Amino acid sequence: MALSKNRPVQGRRSVLLPDGTIASGAKSRMEEEFLLDALRWMMKSRLYDQRVIALQRQGQFGVFSPGTGQEASIIGSAMAVDPARDWMVPQYRELMATVHHGLPLEVITAQYLGKIAPGRIPDGVKVLPTQVSIAAQLPQATGLAWGLRLRGEDSVVITYIGDGGSSEGDFHEALNLAGVVRAPIVFFLQNNQWAISTSRRVQSATSSFALRAAGYGFEGVEVDGNDVMAVYDAACDAVQRARNGGGPSLIEAVTYRMSFHNTTDNPSRYQDPKEFEEARTRDPIERVQKFLAGLGLWDAKREAAWTEELREENEQALQHAAGAAAPRPEDVFANVYQEPPPRVLRQRSELVDGARG
């Protein structure tokens, strides 16, 4: 395929191969204990996806975009930033990255259940709201990173985008501005090969999204997005560079959306089952389990125990969110203005009085 030409200079970074072995000569800064932690988060992410998709099918959960298949990208990138000082600006398929960054699972779950106050990101948690207006978060993330530097803070911003989102004008504008002001930011592009039903092949004629960074005057790297060790290493390099005043980076994590776009989607209408089956052989979670099994750190018993524990953790968050206060009619007017205009206050009274009968 023509797209295989013009690879980035460095080639695609890879450490942990799909069969659970380490690529020859490769090294990762991700130690074994840390890898176990990564695995736990990746499993938690997939189990959460499975549970809330089932709930959505029963009408008990909102429209949801799972991260299934992309857990190495989601968790490996999140582990490279420091929740105490760094900021995370998500799109909408990185739920467990935001939880890793300190957003309580019950809070983001409450958002999907339509809760208002219980869905508020707690003070001190350096996460911005999920963004479904594709790529709109990118200029905002650039501004945030720029502003943090102007304020003299030792912070880095990581923001997420997909292969589809990279076609938006905001992608170009945000990366261009970030390069000019040398904002301390990491643009983490999850190339999961699909924008709903639109294949990566028709999203762009570029052979590599990472190559685009050169056009903005900073470094782009391509990494096996199903390899949590390689993702973590690439993200750590980018975070370190940003923190040291080296400016922005673009990371293209090449992965595969092993589920649907969201719970309204039906990939059987457009996806080649053979391609999907091939992608399954590169599962980001299984390769970690195989690798750890080779070290004697993983077996079926441990998997069963962890699965049980993580399901219980997720269930507690779900129940907590489900039991949180339901929205009230007047919440329609909540959090729009610090001081609502008189006209809006009047409309609020109309609604509240009407709702009370």
Place this chain on the structure above:
Amino acid sequence: MPQRNIVEAINNALADEMESDPRVMVLGLDVGKLGGVFRTTSGLVERFGAERVVDTPLAEASIIGASLGLALAGMVPVAEIQFLGFTAQGFHQLGPQLGKYRQRSRGRYHCQVTVRAPFGGGIRSPEFHSDAVEAQFVQSPGIKVVMPSNPYDAKGLLIEAIRDPDPVLYCEPDRLYRAGRSEVPDGPYTVPFGKAAVVRQGEDVTLVAWSAAVELCMRAAEKLADEGVSATVLDLRTLVPLDVETLCAEVVKTGRCVIVHEAPLSAGFGAEISATLMEEVFYELDAPVARVAAYDVPFPAASLEDYYLPSMDRVLTAARRTMQS
């Protein structure tokens, strides 16, 4: 008291706020050494440095989107979009993003962002530069829409905008930028939002306008006075929030209303005013509410703009017809 035109009043407001609050910064196209294409930011980069007066890449969505992020980082950005018509290239970051951010974050975040943009016809500017698209932002709840018409208000409303914790679109009447000087005090002061100004008190008909159309209405009121018709001129100053109370009170006093704006007629903000008057004071009107607006066609070539924009003749004709009812 010092005399300033609108350009000088805006420049003075920016300087005062940058002086008193180190978080305030200005960003946009050509705002640095050039001082902006209309010179509203003249001298600021020399005084406050290139970190706080920033010439950005030519990209409206990122000017506005980055301002949102800068505000979340604790800065107070004042973004300049070179002409209001070019907000089209950043509309999604202004109406949908800035306007909804507080709500979408359940109140965790707010955006103390001011977006300044000159607009309006009458200066023979090229295509897209004159478009009066203010009503588009009235349909973007969460954004305040501020339309100064004179130097005193230009400074006071801009300082109010910069200090407002929520996003404000501040539209500048480029035709009046240097139309004349009037008293503008040194030092910061504010003009509150949502308080319309009675700039001329009359008894027979109320002319309602904002921005440069206020000046047209003032001239029309003079002519009407020659004909023995006493006109009130009401300057709304802000479309969001809208001062319904003063609007209704001043229309009830005369029983007649002519609304004048530079935006196209259909679904222009005049329609909102007219509908509001129908709802609130219909039985106290002596004549149907009249509107004088631009036509429902795109802004034409500059050589035709005098035929397109509301003219003195059209305002007078509307007022006279209203008086006959």
